[in-house]
Amino acid sequence: xxxxxxxxxxxxxxxxxxxxxxxxxxxxxxxxxxxxxxxxxxxxxxxxxxxxxxxxxxxxxxxxxxxxxxxxxxxxxxxxxxxxxxxxxxxxxxxxxxxxxxxxxxxxxxxxxxxxxxxxxxxxxxxxxxxxxxxxxxxxxxxxxxxxxxxxxxxxxxxxxxxxxxxxxxxxxxxxxxxxxxxxxxxxxxxxxxxxxxxxxxxxxxxxxxxxxxxxxxxxxxxxxxxxxxxxxxxxxxxxxxxxxxxxxxxxxxxxxxxxxxxxxxxxxxxxxxxxxxxxxxxxxxxxxxxxxxxxxxxxxxxxxxxxxxxxxxxxxxxxxxxxxxxxxxxxxxxxxxxxxxxxxxxxxxxxxxxxxxxxxxxxxxxxxxxxxxxx
Amino acid sequence: xxxxxxxxxxxxxxxxxxxxxxxxxxxxxxxxxxxxxxxxxxxxxxxxxxxxxxxxxxxxxxxxxxxxxxxxxxxxxxxxxxxxxxxxxxxxxxxxxxxxxxxxxxxxxxxxxxxxxxxxxxxxxxxxxxxxxxxxxxxxxxxxxxxxxxxxxxxxxxxxxxxxxxxxxxxxxxxxxxxxxxxxxxxxxxxxxxxxxxxxxxxxxxxxxxxxxxxxxxxxxxxxxxxxxxxxxxxxxxxxxxxxxxxxxxxxxxxxxxxxxxxxxxxxxxxxxxxxxxxxxxxxxxxxxxxxxxxxxxxxxxxxxxxxxxxxxxxxxxxxxxxxxxxxxxxxxxxxxxxxxxx
Numbered sequence: 001x002x003x004x005x006x007x008x009x010x011x012x013x014x015x016x017x018x019x020x021x022x023x024x025x026x027x028x029x030x031x032x033x034x035x036x037x038x039x040x041x042x043x044x045x046x047x048x049x050x051x052x053x054x055x056x057x058x059x060x061x062x063x064x065x066x067x068x069x070x071x072x073x074x075x076x077x078x079x080x081x082x083x084x085x086x087x088x089x090x091x092x093x094x095x096x097x098x099x100x101x102x103x104x105x106x107x108x109x110x111x112x113x114x115x116x117x118x119x120x121x122x123x124x125x126x127x128x129x130x131x132x133x134x135x136x137x138x139x140x141x142x143x144x145x146x147x148x149x150x151x152x153x154x155x156x157x158x159x160x161x162x163x164x165x166x167x168x169x170x171x172x173x174x175x176x177x178x179x180x181x182x183x184x185x186x187x188x189x190x191x192x193x194x195x196x197x198x199x200x201x202x203x204x205x206x207x208x209x210x211x212x213x214x215x216x217x218x219x220x221x222x223x224x225x226x227x228x229x230x231x232x233x234x235x236x237x238x239x240x241x242x243x244x245x246x247x248x249x250x251x252x253x254x255x256x257x258x259x260x261x262x263x264x265x266x267x268x269x270x271x272x273x274x275x276x277x278x279x280x281x282x283x284x285x286x287x288x289x290x291x292x293x294x295x296x297x298x299x300x301x302x303x304x305x306x307x308x309x310x311x312x313x314x315x316x317x318x319x320x321x322x323x324x325x326x327x328x329x330x331x332x333x334x335x336x337x338x339x340x341x342x343x344x345x346x347x348x349x350x351x352x353x354x355x356x357x358x359x360x361x362x363x364x365x366x367x368x369x370x371x372x373x374x375x376x
Numbered sequence: 377x378x379x380x381x382x383x384x385x386x387x388x389x390x391x392x393x394x395x396x397x398x399x400x401x402x403x404x405x406x407x408x409x410x411x412x413x414x415x416x417x418x419x420x421x422x423x424x425x426x427x428x429x430x431x432x433x434x435x436x437x438x439x440x441x442x443x444x445x446x447x448x449x450x451x452x453x454x455x456x457x458x459x460x461x462x463x464x465x466x467x468x469x470x471x472x473x474x475x476x477x478x479x480x481x482x483x484x485x486x487x488x489x490x491x492x493x494x495x496x497x498x499x500x501x502x503x504x505x506x507x508x509x510x511x512x513x514x515x516x517x518x519x520x521x522x523x524x525x526x527x528x529x530x531x532x533x534x535x536x537x538x539x540x541x542x543x544x545x546x547x548x549x550x551x552x553x554x555x556x557x558x559x560x561x562x563x564x565x566x567x568x569x570x571x572x573x574x575x576x577x578x579x580x581x582x583x584x585x586x587x588x589x590x591x592x593x594x595x596x597x598x599x600x601x602x603x604x605x606x607x608x609x610x611x612x613x614x615x616x617x618x619x620x621x622x623x624x625x626x627x628x629x630x631x632x633x634x635x636x637x638x639x640x641x642x643x644x645x646x647x648x649x650x651x652x653x654x655x656x657x658x659x660x661x662x663x664x665x666x667x668x669x670x671x672x673x674x675x676x677x678x679x680x681x682x683x684x685x686x687x688x689x690x691x692x693x694x695x696x697x698x699x700x701x702x703x704x705x706x707x708x709x710x711x712x713x714x715x716x717x718x719x
Contacts, residue, residue: 065460160546160577165718173506174482174549267459273547274483278456295532312464315451316472325454 591666
């Protein structure tokens with residue numbers, strides 16, 4: 001008995017390491033082939049990426065870039081954990097950041113009051129925006145994919161309406177942006193050389209710990225995952241599925257509200273026509289890449305930042321600009337496929353083992369019976 | 377509890393590793409070469425071959441390469457970029473020793489003015505954005521003036537008395553095109569109705585989404601507009617294509633003389649004229665000034681007066697109304713007509 005437990009653990013370890021390894025090798029092979037087809041040297045490309053990506057200023061850049069990606073991935077992952085596909089993170093973070101910027105730009109409170117206020121406004125707006133999709137799902141039965149996509153467009157148009165001179169924005173050259181947030185309410189930075197790391201890294205880490213704790217260590221998290229595995233089983237055991245849908249959409253939107261904060265409080269200090277869009281969709285890819293796990297997603301976000309940092313350098317070295325986009329897509333696909341392949345392999349293996357054990361048991365009881373028959 | 381400690385330990389180690397790693401190691405600036413390599417040019421979304429805005433800049437660069445014998449390096453912006461991406465692109469060009477470093481498009485305004493501080497010996501240029509630094513040349517254009525003339529042409533040529541304007545992104549820059557066009561139409565023929573619409577409220581994807589421009593143009597044609605002016609970068613090709621398929625309707629191009637664009641040759645018989653923005657002249661002038669060791673400084677405005685913007689005549693479709701255009705042009709240059717830059 002003891003021996004089989006040990007064996008089982010070793011198998012699990014092999015399976016757990018197998019998937020990422022398989023994904024990595026497959027992604028490397030495929031991207032090498034793609035670069036090769038464009039007539040360039042793939043090995044040199046990887047050398048450029050590693051060499052440039054490991055420079056100290058690149059490291060800072062990558063970490064700063066990964067912060068909003070990580071937050072977006074967590075917002076998406078909460079939905080994924082219970083089979084909810086929140087595609088609306090993109091609209092949620094933008095409208096949240098916009099109204100947070102409006103509030104931040106119109107007040108001049110001391111920083112220790114105003115920074116939390118801006119962040120709370122963002123979280124509330126994000127939550128309200130995503131709750132629309134949640135409520136429509138439970139009351140009218142509309143699928144959240146449809147509503148969240150539509151809400152993205154509505155968010156963009158709403159922002160577009162208010163982001164005009166004389167409404168909630170001011171004109172600055174060829175840009176419109178909300179009034180600047182006063183310097184006293186800028187988020188701190190962590191002094192590293194050569195460039196500082198954004199202090200909003202703290203936001204991401206705190207969110208990650210909360211994410212892990214709530215999903216992994218609380219009754220609520222258990223219910224949420226139970227609904228994700230099987231709605232009927234969950235409701236049979238007394239979980240209100242409708243309530244879980246609304247709550248998790250609200251939670252997802254709350255985290256989505258944070259996605260714009262690193263940019264708003266550490267970089268731009270206003271919401272302008274140049275505010276980054278599309279981070280919500282990047283978040284979906286990273287959540288897939290990181291398997292909805294806080295550490296996996298952190299690594300995924302850093303990998304994404306690394307690829308974007310080194311992508312410009314590749315273009316500089318004469319490689320096609322699109323190579324990095326191809327790499328990102330290939331990596332996500334490889335990870336998803338590799339995990340599925342390994343999962344199925346593990347399942348088959350387990351079935352076979354169980355089958356063998358049962359057969360052996362049957363044989364034993366058969367021989368016992370014959371023995372019993374002989375002796376009788 | 378054990379898992380909590382394990383998790384906390386993992387987080388702290390990762391954070392600590394990340395922080396210590398950043399504190400040491402060589403920065404990419406340290407190892408960069410510092411030779412004078414020619415012009416570093418960063419395109420806006422859509423890239424060199426957008427038949428419009430970027431292509432105008434590319435023409436200026438090509439001319440500089442040929443006539444001044446300078447080298448060059450081109451990089452292109454992607455969709456959904458952040459300030460960090462643009463800063464990196466500009467920095468890598470400056471670091472590698474390119475001089476001048478030029479950003480095409482107002483999106484580069486902030487990043488160029490920021491990066492320029494780190495490279496005081498390099499001259500930077502930014503199209504469509506003002507200069508905020510000693511070593512930055514802002515190259516801005518009076519798009520509304522050329523658009524006014526486009527409006528005059530549209531008002532004279534329309535038969536249905538309905539004309540349209542398609543903007544790529546509803547921002548302050550494109551609103552200058554809209555304002556000039558609307559004013560030009562109204563002051564030429566108050567009976568003509570102008571419909572102005574945008575592809576995207578804020579997303580710069582509006583400058584490289586020809587499919588969206590196709591749909592928009594189709595809707596406008598169906599509603600009875602027979603002259604449509606598109607200020608949408610690469611997207612404009614989409615509306616021109618749709619317009620070319622309906623007889624008796626005209627497209628007005630933007631930024632480059634789109635009648636002369638090889639990529640649009642199939643549709644050129646439907647391109648009435650183009651509101652040209654001579655980005656090529658601006659880029660060439662800047663490169664030349666650096667080559668002559670007298671780099672341009674501050675913000676330079678290119679307007680109708682010194683042919684910084686103009687209305688294209690190729691194709692000869694507006695020859696019959698040339699006198700009206702010339703009259704309007706003279707009045708703008710003389711200051712009799714004040715063209716608004718906001719709608």
